[in-house]
Amino acid sequence: MNRNDVTEKIITVKVSKGLKWEDVAAKVGLSKEWVTAGCLGQMTFDAAQAKTLGAIFGLNEEEQKWLQVVPYKGSLTTAVPTDPLIYRWYEIVNVYGTTIKELIHEEFGDGIMSAIDFKMDITREADPKGDRVNVLLSGKFLPYKTY
Amino acid sequence: MNRNDVTEKIITVKVSKGLKWEDVAAKVGLSKEWVTAGCLGQMTFDAAQAKTLGAIFGLNEEEQKWLQVVPYKGSLTTAVPTDPLIYRWYEIVNVYGTTIKELIHEEFGDGIMSAIDFKMDITREADPKGDRVNVLLSGKFLPYKTY
Amino acid sequence: MNRNDVTEKIITVKVSKGLKWEDVAAKVGLSKEWVTAGCLGQMTFDAAQAKTLGAIFGLNEEEQKWLQVVPYKGSLTTAVPTDPLIYRWYEIVNVYGTTIKELIHEEFGDGIMSAIDFKMDITREADPKGDRVNVLLSGKFLPYKTY
Amino acid sequence: MNRNDVTEKIITVKVSKGLKWEDVAAKVGLSKEWVTAGCLGQMTFDAAQAKTLGAIFGLNEEEQKWLQVVPYKGSLTTAVPTDPLIYRWYEIVNVYGTTIKELIHEEFGDGIMSAIDFKMDITREADPKGDRVNVLLSGKFLPYKTY
Amino acid sequence: MNRNDVTEKIITVKVSKGLKWEDVAAKVGLSKEWVTAGCLGQMTFDAAQAKTLGAIFGLNEEEQKWLQVVPYKGSLTTAVPTDPLIYRWYEIVNVYGTTIKELIHEEFGDGIMSAIDFKMDITREADPKGDRVNVLLSGKFLPYKTY
Amino acid sequence: MNRNDVTEKIITVKVSKGLKWEDVAAKVGLSKEWVTAGCLGQMTFDAAQAKTLGAIFGLNEEEQKWLQVVPYKGSLTTAVPTDPLIYRWYEIVNVYGTTIKELIHEEFGDGIMSAIDFKMDITREADPKGDRVNVLLSGKFLPYKTY
Amino acid sequence: MNRNDVTEKIITVKVSKGLKWEDVAAKVGLSKEWVTAGCLGQMTFDAAQAKTLGAIFGLNEEEQKWLQVVPYKGSLTTAVPTDPLIYRWYEIVNVYGTTIKELIHEEFGDGIMSAIDFKMDITREADPKGDRVNVLLSGKFLPYKTY
Amino acid sequence: MNRNDVTEKIITVKVSKGLKWEDVAAKVGLSKEWVTAGCLGQMTFDAAQAKTLGAIFGLNEEEQKWLQVVPYKGSLTTAVPTDPLIYRWYEIVNVYGTTIKELIHEEFGDGIMSAIDFKMDITREADPKGDRVNVLLSGKFLPYKTY
Amino acid sequence: MNRNDVTEKIITVKVSKGLKWEDVAAKVGLSKEWVTAGCLGQMTFDAAQAKTLGAIFGLNEEEQKWLQVVPYKGSLTTAVPTDPLIYRWYEIVNVYGTTIKELIHEEFGDGIMSAIDFKMDITREADPKGDRVNVLLSGKFLPYKTY
Amino acid sequence: MNRNDVTEKIITVKVSKGLKWEDVAAKVGLSKEWVTAGCLGQMTFDAAQAKTLGAIFGLNEEEQKWLQVVPYKGSLTTAVPTDPLIYRWYEIVNVYGTTIKELIHEEFGDGIMSAIDFKMDITREADPKGDRVNVLLSGKFLPYKTY
Structure with missing residues (x-):
């Protein structure tokens, strides 16, 4: 298991439940920009934030721990983005x-x-x-x- | 002669005269962001703007014409910038x-x-x-x- | 699960059933160009379109939801295409x-x-x-x- | 001297004289798309066409000969264009x-x-x-x- | 399933059975160059050819269909080949x-x-x-x- | 001076004189393929061949010597050719x-x-x-x- | 003229005069690491420092001005250094x-x-x-x- | 199984148990820098060190053997790191x-x-x-x- | 199954059994350099050699056949090696x-x-x-x- | 002036005079491998060696000094050599x-x-x-x- 697995799980749950980042951020109590970046595997949450996200996305304890580990950052897969x-x-x-x-x-x-x-x-x-x-x-x- | 030659001349004159982009922009009558981008070879000036810049940077008529030609844009020399x-x-x-x-x-x-x-x-x-x-x-x- | 999984499923079903993009597009009611791009993971469908495609390609509800999520676009796998x-x-x-x-x-x-x-x-x-x-x-x- | 020198001369003269590609093409008697591509070093002219272009852009005999040599094609300087x-x-x-x-x-x-x-x-x-x-x-x- | 899966199956069967491309081509009734390229996922077979290959390599109906789909061509994995x-x-x-x-x-x-x-x-x-x-x-x- | 200078001179003279590679090769007494490759800086000539080429292209003694030096080969300027x-x-x-x-x-x-x-x-x-x-x-x- | 020209001049003078970076730094009054980086075109000097360097390396007033302009940084010419x-x-x-x-x-x-x-x-x-x-x-x- | 599998297992266990590299290093009896590099697949352990790590991270005998094999080094996945x-x-x-x-x-x-x-x-x-x-x-x- | 699978199996067995390339080569009866290259997927063995290796590394008949197929050579995963x-x-x-x-x-x-x-x-x-x-x-x- | 200029001068003189690296090395009194690498800009000579090379290749005092400066090494112009x-x-x-x-x-x-x-x-x-x-x-x- 690694952080990327957790990120993929969060995105999958978000799509199937039809959640909005803005609402997720409101529950965490921080800006939508920072929370989204964190959910996409670019920022580090503390234990309380991870617990909140765990409740929203159905993450178990180990997955919540990964949210508290500093990730290897960088969200682009190519030097020049194609999107x-x-x-x-x-x-x-x-x-x-x-x-x-x-x-x-x-x-x-x-x-x-x-x-x-x-x-x-x-x-x-x-x-x-x-x-x-x-x-x-x-x-x-x-x-x-x-x- | 090409647009790049004009860009290099503008930069050289700016350093030797100690000009500021903000003042150049004020004379052109537009934002400092757009005027600087144009002086660095990324935007296209009209004839009046080119004349103003010609007076500031000592550009002759041909050089002023180049300022009115749409340039090949892109100011980075590598896919991932080093600066x-x-x-x-x-x-x-x-x-x-x-x-x-x-x-x-x-x-x-x-x-x-x-x-x-x-x-x-x-x-x-x-x-x-x-x-x-x-x-x-x-x-x-x-x-x-x-x- | 991600959008790419849905794209691969669509392509697999298309081959095994011998469908044509033009017919798929006719059922969706839009141009063959746009519908094909969407089926190949480059465009975003609305709920009704996703339902139609779901019927054609046998996609479940979650897969239909993925068709409604804006994808990370870019269909080439190399900077210079080999095909x-x-x-x-x-x-x-x-x-x-x-x-x-x-x-x-x-x-x-x-x-x-x-x-x-x-x-x-x-x-x-x-x-x-x-x-x-x-x-x-x-x-x-x-x-x-x-x- | 090479084809690139001739291309650069054509572009320089075009800017200083304020010519339009459409007018150049009309004098050559072909589409503006093909003639522009040729003037930019991507197509090969015959002797009569080269003479016409020579008159328009002030090209000497050797330069006209280069217009009749098949060029090494490719007008982009990077695999992914920056413009x-x-x-x-x-x-x-x-x-x-x-x-x-x-x-x-x-x-x-x-x-x-x-x-x-x-x-x-x-x-x-x-x-x-x-x-x-x-x-x-x-x-x-x-x-x-x-x- | 995709064309690449079929290519890999063909190669695996060829090794385990000790087949020769020349013999495969003779059965298909075309040159060894074109048939090998097709078996390696670069060319498109028609239904009869696919059936023949299906018999040789033990391909099921769906796999035979993939042989009739135009593939994404390009057999090298790097811009400069290492072999x-x-x-x-x-x-x-x-x-x-x-x-x-x-x-x-x-x-x-x-x-x-x-x-x-x-x-x-x-x-x-x-x-x-x-x-x-x-x-x-x-x-x-x-x-x-x-x- | 280096081999590349000699190559460029040969090409320039060829264009201005309207020579053909086939005729150049005939004078050197070898195939057109090998002689052209040599003139384009990819092969090494001996003294007699260099003298013949010197007469055709007006190369001085030093330039003829460069034709006899093994060149750094490779005629493409990019890993994937653009022409x-x-x-x-x-x-x-x-x-x-x-x-x-x-x-x-x-x-x-x-x-x-x-x-x-x-x-x-x-x-x-x-x-x-x-x-x-x-x-x-x-x-x-x-x-x-x-x- | 640009910063790179000044850097090359500094290096050329340093070699021909046999200067040491440590001594240059001592005259500037800062660490040898920072002063060397500046002389190699990576840092920005103030007017007094530029004057000192001007005396050491024989730089005229315009060249001294370039030392006071923030450079485009990055001293490697390839993504993976060859030295x-x-x-x-x-x-x-x-x-x-x-x-x-x-x-x-x-x-x-x-x-x-x-x-x-x-x-x-x-x-x-x-x-x-x-x-x-x-x-x-x-x-x-x-x-x-x-x- | 390869060294990378062992590295991933070590990291996963470290996160789930909440271990610190400094403590791991203390048990191995070497600096935290060298031990961390080794756990991340860049250095080679001897049998005793591998056994200690095996106890900490729950590695079986085969996994411990991999820690004693010289790895293919290099921890970055791109020439220019994104983190x-x-x-x-x-x-x-x-x-x-x-x-x-x-x-x-x-x-x-x-x-x-x-x-x-x-x-x-x-x-x-x-x-x-x-x-x-x-x-x-x-x-x-x-x-x-x-x- | 492909040659790479066989290479990985050989390496895995070598580590778990603690074999030495020198001893493997002695059993095959050739130099340690050539045999190691072959075991690492760069050379082609004949049937007898493959059988010997099969006995050493526990390879079944199909795996031994792969050792006799000319591999796609190249053992580096990046143009500039990181090890x-x-x-x-x-x-x-x-x-x-x-x-x-x-x-x-x-x-x-x-x-x-x-x-x-x-x-x-x-x-x-x-x-x-x-x-x-x-x-x-x-x-x-x-x-x-x-x- | 830089080391590259000196390297090019050495090569040019070598071709025009028809010198051999082996003879150059003999005069310097070291192996042909090391001396050639140095002449090609990859190694650093001492004063006496530089003087000897100066006599052979007609290098002035400043050029001889450049031979004594540690060069930026790397003789290939592309990551994968084309020669x-x-x-x-x-x-x-x-x-x-x-x-x-x-x-x-x-x-x-x-x-x-x-x-x-x-x-x-x-x-x-x-x-x-x-x-x-x-x-x-x-x-x-x-x-x-x-x-």
Whole structure:
């Protein structure tokens, strides 16, 4: 058994029961972004969270323990994603990558925007020309220091 | 001569004159994100914009014409970026890619978030524990339709 | 269980029963192109469509639910396809890619031809020198906008 | 000197003179698709065509000779194209590849749609919801034969 | 069940029964090259051929049906083959590829040698310095045409 | 200076003078296949051959010396060739590779068909349904031996 | 001109003058590890540091400005390094990577060891069986947080 | 059965029993770094160590024998690791690789830092600004010699 | 069943019985290098050899038949091996490859050292500074010939 | 200027003067294998050796200094070499890699054969069936140790 087995079980149960990530997240008491990432095998739950998820998805004790083990992260199966929705994000990094780099350095100097001390918020913006997906990414700036 | 030559000239002049993208964008009259992307060879300027940039960067008429030609886009030189700042964005797509996919589909159904009818806004959020980089991505939702 | 299992079951039943995609599509009431793509795990069916397919392919309720979940898309197993028929399409993109880019930009300006708001029609054209495969691709033009 | 040098010269002259591919094709007397592909280094011109192009783009005799040499074809610089417009075509092959394969085989049996005995026609279709790019691909069906 | 399962069964039976491809081909009534390729999952048999093979390899009705379905072709598992015998062919393409291209174009003009309207004949040539493998490849020349 | 410079010079002169490989080979006194491969930088000439080629292509003494140095072989710039003519050969290896392996082993046992003690003959076969390219490959069989 | 040109100039001068990185670092007043990384185009200097380096390596004002621009980082030219010394480090990551992951998570929980808030110290340890290279890597632990 | 099966069993038991690598190592009597690497399938145990591990993880005699067989090493499944923690190490090699090379050569001359005669020590350093991960790598210097 | 299954069985039995390759080879009556390569699925045994191995490893008749089938060769699972011992050999080819090429050509002219008419002998050389692995590779020189 | 420029100059002079590596090595006073590797940019010379080579190849003082700088090693331009002679070595590693691993471990235990404390000797063995290339590789065995 490994974390991947648990992830597959969660997804299978979700489909057969017709659950929504937003409701799962509400029961766990955290954002839908973080909880979904965790259920998809990218984040680590604590014991109480694992128990809640165990009740929702019918996970036994051993499966709940796997949710508390730090997983080997990375949800893409190829270096360049093939799924159109995920590819669009890769395209944004490809087309705008140097722009993002230039503007963050112009404002903050040398360093990076953290992908660890990081949060994400996905919302719908109503728009008569077609609703929009708005995604707010927020990461702490971490400067390179001299030594 | 090609667009790449013009991009390299723009960057060289920017460094030697110590210009800021924000000021360049203000003169062009558009967002710093879009103007920087254009100066880095990813977007297409119209004649008036090209003239403004020509004045800023000392571009001759032929070079200004290249700014008005749709470029072959893509700013990364490798499938997986090596620069730490840009890599963090690739990592976000890698770790959160399936999460983003799940949540957008849960809210909107099958389709994608457009990377074309798209805008981006990069801002600094002051924070006593270390300032944060906030990036708002906004893309129109495009549904797959049956036919 | 996942979507791929359902796809394999559909294909297996299709072979053993000797079904034709065109007939399957007629029962679903949509084009053969879209229905085939959906049966091959690339599109999302609604409940009524899934029920129809369930009757045709002997899918149980859980399998029908999987047909209604947005799949992780991408039908090729390698970056460059090895199958001669599919490779010819990759070759067309490789040989004519920059031509297509130039001519669309010449007519429409900077932007893309959508692969989402998109439809395809495959027909046979009788020809004494050998029948031809005609494929009409139709995608909405999506312009890049300044912001 | 090689064919690539001639291609680059053609593109450079096109930009500085502001020529359109459609007009170039009209002077050569063939479709805009084939002539553009040839000017971009993918097709072979005969002597008369090369002379016409020589007059348009200011090519000397040696450069005209290169237009008559069969080129090493392939216009993409990476296995997966990075340009958003060209990528959308790669995506179509990726998402619909197996569908195209199934439907052509269902109609014609084992074989391929030729990318050599092939033509392409790119047109604009006016549409109140946004104009569409229509592309008609027509290739002779070539059956595998037993021996 | 898929075509690959049938291929593996054929190979397993061939080894355990000690069959020879040449004899299998004689029973099918076609060349050993085409029949072997078909048994290895690269070609499509008709119903009568499938029945003959079913008798030889003990294939049930469903397995015989799979032999009549056009397969996803491509017999190599890596872009550059690792097996020394097959690699030597890749090496011939690598070392002589541009030579073959030059000489076919010199004789025929722009176009290709078909790999579909194609046949192959492998024979042994006795030679006192060591017998030789002679392979005759014959493909129809398909010219690019203007349009 | 290196061998590649000499190859490029030979090709450039060939185009500007309108030479044919067959005539070049006749002057060297060897097959067109081997001489073309040598001129394209894949084979090694002796002093007399280099002198003959020097006269044809206007190569100085140093350039003639480079023709006598064993080159770093390999004429493809990518693992999978992008040129349609050369790709067809790669496709033959891909589709028929395991077939070739099976049949050579059935006839000769374990070993390879040499790509070194090897010759190739490319000829045109007239055919009312379209002329054919016939290519005869002949390589010594080299058996693996036990030790 | 770009940062790479400056890096190459620095290296060329260093070789022709026979300078040592340790002495360069002493003049800059920082560790040899950080200064060397900066001279090799991986870190960003301030104006005073750039002036010092300008004096050492004979860099003009524009070249000094490039030292103050945040570079596109990444010093390897291939995904897997070919140089034996650098490869050994890649091997350590390959062989010990999951071990490092397990032990850091066991001690700190889910998160990473920063490669930005990071320092490195390379020293020689005398050893009668052969001197040892000791490298101390020190990076702040950054925990993933829930949100 | 192979070494990988044993590794997976060890990990599964560790999770279900909630063991710590540090405690496992203490029982084996060696460093936590080496023992963890061994349990993860990268090092070779002797009979006594295998017996100890057998008692801890409930391994039968055959499984214990596998722990004594030299494994095929390499713990990453992709050339560039996708897990953020392990990637940071790859990034260090990428950003600092040439720096490490320069400084070791400056001190020791041509040669490498051994990854075989090598040890690693991972410790926590308390720090009010956030605790740090300190990793000491120690490898014998191996000089290239002339011959 | 395929050759790989037999290879895995041989390895499993070898570990559980604690056999040595040297002893296996002695029973087969050939060198340890060739026999080991065969047992690892790279060489083809004759019936008598297969029977001997069948007795040693408990292989049934069908498994013995697989040992007599020419395998698809290639023992590495990645283009660049990850195992440190095997990688060192790849490194030798990488660092010394052009040297080996130059020296063999200097002595023999254009051609190759055969990897088929080839043998290998691995021995231990006692050395007070640490024993050495000596490997003698012997391959017939095969010259390229003109034709 | 960099080491590669010096390597290219050495090769160019060698061809134009018709020098032999064996004679160059004799003047340097070391083996032909090591000296050739150094001239091809893989090894580091001392001042006296560089002076000798300077006299042979007409290298100025700065070029001689580059010969004394440790180079970035790796002589192949692709992960899998395309040159037939060098490829045969890659094939040996591919076919015999696991055999070499097994036999060295059987004799020496866990560890590697050094590619640093290493020497190579290439000789011709006369043989009536065709002369052989014999290559003796000798590397110190380096054991993994526990800690």
